[in-house]
Amino acid sequence: MFENLQDKLNTAFRTLKGKDRISDINVAATTKEVRRALVDADVNFKVAKDITDRIKDKAIDRKILISVEPGQMFVKIVQEELTELMGGKAESINIKGDPAVVLIAGLQGSGKTTFSGKLASMLKKQGRSVLLTACDVYRPAAIEQLKVLGEQIGVEVYAEPDNKNAVDIATNAMAYARKMGKKIVIVDTAGRLAVDEVMMQEVADIKAAVKPTEILFVVDSMTGQDAVNTAKTFNERLNFDGVVLTKLDGDARGGAALSIRQVVEKPIKFISTGEKMEALDAFYPDRMASRILGMGDVVSLVERA
Amino acid sequence: EKSKESIFGKLSRAIVGKATVDEEVLDELEEILISSDVGVGTTVKIIERIEARVARDKYTSVNELDRILREEVAALLSESSSVGVTDSFETEHLPKPYVIMVVGVNGVGKTTTIGKLAHQFQHRGHKVVLGAADTFRAAAVAQLKLWGQRVGVLVIDHGMNTDPSAVAYDALKKGVEIGADVIIIDTAGRLHTKVNLMNELGKIKRVMQKVLPDAPHEVMLVLDGSTGQNAVIQAREFTKATEVTSLAVTKLDGTAKGGVVIGISDEFQIPVKYIGVGEKMDDLQVFNREEFVDSLFKK
Ligand SMILES: Nc1nc2c(ncn2[C@@H]2O[C@H](COP(=O)(O)OP(=O)(O)OP(=O)(O)O)[C@@H](O)[C@H]2O)c(=O)[nH]1
Ligand SMILES: Nc1nc2c(ncn2[C@@H]2O[C@H](COP(=O)(O)OP(=O)(O)OP(=O)(O)O)[C@@H](O)[C@H]2O)c(=O)[nH]1
Ligand SMILES: [Mg+2]
Ligand SMILES: [Mg+2]
Numbered sequence: 131m132f133e134n135l136q137d138k139l140n141t142a143f144r145t146l147k148g149k150d151r152i153s154d155i156n157v158a159a160t161t162k163e164v165r166r167a168l169v170d171a172d173v174n175f176k177v178a179k180d181i182t183d184r185i186k187d188k189a190i191d192r193k194i195l196i197s198v199e200p201g202q203m204f205v206k207i208v209q210e211e212l213t214e215l216m217g218g219k220a221e222s223i224n225i226k227g228d229p230a231v232v233l234i235a236g237l238q239g240s241g242k243t244t245f246s247g248k249l250a251s252m253l254k255k256q257g258r259s260v261l262l263t264a265c266d267v268y269r270p271a272a273i274e275q276l277k278v279l280g281e282q283i284g285v286e287v288y289a290e291p292d293n294k295n296a297v298d299i300a301t302n303a304m305a306y307a308r309k310m311g312k313k314i315v316i317v318d319t320a321g322r323l324a325v326d327e328v329m330m331q332e333v334a335d336i337k338a339a340v341k342p343t344e345i346l347f348v349v350d351s352m353t354g355q356d357a358v359n360t361a362k363t364f365n366e367r368l369n370f371d372g373v374v375l376t377k378l379d380g381d382a383r384g385g386a387a388l389s390i391r392q393v394v395e396k397p398i399k400f401i402s403t404g405e406k407m408e409a410l411d412a413f414y415p416d417r418m419a420s421r422i423l424g425m426g427d428v429v430s431l432v433e434r435a
Numbered sequence: 436e437k438s439k440e441s442i443f444g445k446l447s448r449a450i451v452g453k454a455t456v457d458e459e460v461l462d463e464l465e466e467i468l469i470s471s472d473v474g475v476g477t478t479v480k481i482i483e484r485i486e487a488r489v490a491r492d493k494y495t496s497v498n499e500l501d502r503i504l505r506e507e508v509a510a511l512l513s514e515s516s517s518v519g520v521t522d523s524f525e526t527e528h529l530p531k532p533y534v535i536m537v538v539g540v541n542g543v544g545k546t547t548t549i550g551k552l553a554h555q556f557q558h559r560g561h562k563v564v565l566g567a568a569d570t571f572r573a574a575a576v577a578q579l580k581l582w583g584q585r586v587g588v589l590v591i592d593h594g595m596n597t598d599p600s601a602v603a604y605d606a607l608k609k610g611v612e613i614g615a616d617v618i619i620i621d622t623a624g625r626l627h628t629k630v631n632l633m634n635e636l637g638k639i640k641r642v643m644q645k646v647l648p649d650a651p652h653e654v655m656l657v658l659d660g661s662t663g664q665n666a667v668i669q670a671r672e673f674t675k676a677t678e679v680t681s682l683a684v685t686k687l688d689g690t691a692k693g694g695v696v697i698g699i700s701d702e703f704q705i706p707v708k709y710i711g712v713g714e715k716m717d718d719l720q721v722f723n724r725e726e727f728v729d730s731l732f733k734k
Contacts, residue, residue, distance in 0.1 A: 172663035239542030354663025
């Protein structure tokens, strides 16, 4: 059994080593290794298949142009392809509006509340007046959690502890923000499963009530094959604008990022890299591609060639 | 989408009369297992076991293949070890008080699982004490206290930003004092890559042993059912740090299949004891191997 993607690619690499031409046969063998490697990095099975088919065609197309070793050429093609699939440059969020509204949604425990705090903190540091809104009326102490974070970063939190209607709370928060002259409202919502019809309707209703300028879907980078189903359903219901990938301070390869990008065609806008309020970064497709491939050193090797 | 029948139909057509499973079958099976997060390594292992069975038994029908496949997958799921571990929610055969320390990465469902477990034990008339040793995550203590209120069990806490070991120590002291049957210690979520935080778990254990030398009797690792292959590394690292003795898999009420636990259970010989199927008090079930395997092959 392979330890990780790096090992797998090295095996794929060896398959080709010593041959100065990439033949159809060894390309096929290598793409199969790459496909398994992607799957082990949690890239969705079908997405991995599509990607490696494309890579195979590219590799065969370019065989005549090869001037470096085929193995390196192949790795370079894989890396380029993944970077491209992950989307060009870092994209920003839309905070135009008076007030602008950012709606945060996703599965249970993915990191929504923590991210809401981080985003508020970042925007506050840019000199904007932000209001956090606590719309999770289900999880025990969810409101208090957001309040603690708000206090830490010095951002006001709108909450109605006795109100069990999240849509009303969101609506009231908008009125409050206008009254107080807040420029950005960040709406934290409860975690929900894509198959939970009642809860999916609730978040759709919140969207209708607050008319967000930006909707962000928060995903745990450790998510496996199911990421595509979840992202698809959330996208169908919310038509979100971007994805936030969390818990990247761990060692998860984060293949879900590639799957989601492929299936819903929405950019990844932020990555979350810790529990502290400062641990928020922009997303760089090339870094993510390397991470999924687990091949930092292989890439630099190719760059030196 | 392919139905269960067509997959087994294909499988049987491809295997009948052959001693080995060919590429096409392998791809079919790979698709089912991989899309349940079983992982490439375990999938290959399952296929090899089926090949060996087929070569040996010369099976005949589709039903039989179906049965063989289920059996082989189930066989990888290790049984509960003999260490007086709770397979049910009964405590009669356990040491008293029985101490469970709950660990896992961030947001997997530790605190919720503890609330549900407390409910199950309490409901059967066992006396339960909870220890709020997540003193780090915002409002973590408040969250566990609310669960304690909801279920009606005692929660020992020192507030936020205090020493988690001291909380665990006091929870055990109190538990012994009032004759508790079960003591469950909540810990902060931590990624297994953070060395200091992983070491802290060892410290919490050692401090508990000052009260009860054989505590904790159980270290439960909570895994999020939607986690992919990283769960294998989580199991490895938490086992290294705390000698994990049982697994709980959460969020199986969603569409994720939780197949990654098959390889984990096999590789580390840790039984899955409970599954979480919702956010409510009653949404905890004792793990059933057959039902779990069935769910993998259901669309
Ligand atoms: N290591 C790490 N932990 C994170 C990160 N983001 C969030 N967390 C932790 O993950 C856990 C869950 O985060 P929350 O923000 O509560 O997640 P949520 O999506 O709001 O959860 P629900 O409201 O219950 O659905 C907490 O322990 C957070 O501290 C991250 O980027 N890295
Ligand atoms: N649908 C579903 N949600 C669950 C289940 N178990 C837990 N959750 C939810 O997952 C989220 C995180 O649960 P917690 O119990 O706070 O997780 P934790 O591991 O204690 O998190 P940290 O302490 O922040 O690391 C909450 O929104 C829970 O309601 C489950 O079995 N099914
Ligand atoms: Mg939350
Ligand atoms: Mg917790």
